[in-house]
Amino acid sequence: MLTFKRWGFDWAADWTMWLALILIPTVLTAFMNNDRLIAAGAHWLYHKRRWIRTYELESVRVASGLTANDLALGQDGREVLIRVDNLQENPALWDLVYNGIRHSVANGAKVIDDTAAKSPSARSMLNL
Structure with a gap:
C-alpha cells in the first residue's frame, strides 16, 4: 500500500516501518498463542x-x-x-x-x- 501511496519503495529504507512490520505481528502472536504447556x-x-x-x-x-x-x-x-x-x-x-x-x-x-x-x-x- 505504501508503495503505491509514495510512488516507490523509499519506505523500505525507513527503520521505523521495519520495526512496526516485525514488532506488531510478534506481539499479536505472543498474546494470541494459546498453546501453552x-x-x-x-x-x-x-x-x-x-x-x-x-x-x-x-x-x-x-x-x-x-x-x-x-x-x-x-x-x-x-x-x-x-x-x-x-x-x-x-x-x-x-x-x-x-x-x-x-x-x-x-x-x-x-x-x-x-x-x-x-x-x-x-x-x-x-x-x-
Whole structure:
C-alpha cells in the first residue's frame, strides 16, 4: 500500500516501518498463542501454571470462545480454562482428561453449558 501511496519503495529504507512490520505481528502472536504447556496424568491436569484433580471436579463448564469451545474445570475455588481443541489434538491426553470429567460428573459435578443457546450440540461434544 505504501508503495503505491509514495510512488516507490523509499519506505523500505525507513527503520521505523521495519520495526512496526516485525514488532506488531510478534506481539499479536505472543498474546494470541494459546498453546501453552498442557500435561495430564491419571488423575490430574496442568495448564497455565494451574493444577487440578480431574477425578474430583466440582464443576464442568463448556463456554463458546471466539474460535472454539472452551472447557472450564473447577475444583476447590480454582478453575482451569482450556480450549477443547487443544486437548483433543492429543488423543491420549484427551482420554485422561475425559475419563476424569466423566467420573466427576457421575459423582455429582455440576455441568454448566454456556453454549446451549448458540449450539445445541455443545454438550454432546463431551457426551455427558
